[in-house]
Amino acid sequence: MKPHRQKIFPFFPVGDKNDAFAQYFIGQSYLAPISTTQVPVFNVTFEPGCRNNWHIHHAKNGGGQMLICVAGRGWYQEEGKEAQELHPGDVVNIPANVKHWHGAAKDCWFQHLAVEVPGEGGKTEWCEAVTDDAYCKLP
Ligand code: MN
Numbered sequence: 001m002k003p004h005r006q007k008i009f010p011f012f013p014v015g016d017k018n019d020a021f022a023q024y025f026i027g028q029s030y031l032a033p034i035s036t037t038q039v040p041v042f043n044v045t046f047e048p049g050c051r052n053n054w055h056i057h058h059a060k061n062g063g064g065q066m067l068i069c070v071a072g073r074g075w076y077q078e079e080g081k082e083a084q085e086l087h088p089g090d091v092v093n094i095p096a097n098v099k100h101w102h103g104a105a106k107d108c109w110f111q112h113l114a115v116e117v118p119g120e121g122g123k124t125e126w127c128e129a130v131t132d133d134a135y136c137k138l139p
Contacts, residue, residue: 010111012043012070024053024126027104040116046074050110051103051135054079054127063096063119067112074110075138076102077130083138086110096122101130106138 015032018025027050035041057065067076069090076092077083079099086092086102094100096119104110116122 010043010045010071012111012113014045014111015043018044021052024055025103026051026053026129034113039118042114043070044112044114046072046104046110048104048108049106049135051075051130052101053129054099054101056099056125056127057094057096058121058123058125059096059119060121061119062117063122064098064117065094066115066117067092067094067102068115070111070113072110073105073108074103074112075105076100085139086112099127103130106136 012034013032014030016030018029018031021029021031028047029050029052030045032043032045034043057063067086069086069088071088074086075083076086077100084092092102102112
């Protein structure tokens, strides 16, 4: 199979189409709740080429987000920094109040657990999309 035809074989559930957040994504993503008590954890699955818009997890104290990569190949980028390639087993610690995006590689599915780090006054601000121009330059 060619890489862009590869699908992932999920360990965690893939869940439903992520319609609630579709307006903040380019491409199709899926969302499955893994834990809804104590520390909320969601499994996010991105089709090849799918990524979320630039966004900020605001908090007054604590907060932020952890990504635990489960399957496929993806990207994480903080504003003003190079994009970082992600593989299963990688962990990304995203501080509160840092603008960033995450998503799949253009030729591969990607899946990460998203952990909501407990904090005070947590709120996500959604910003502009990652342009095709910037995204397609990634290897
Ligand atoms: Mn995020």
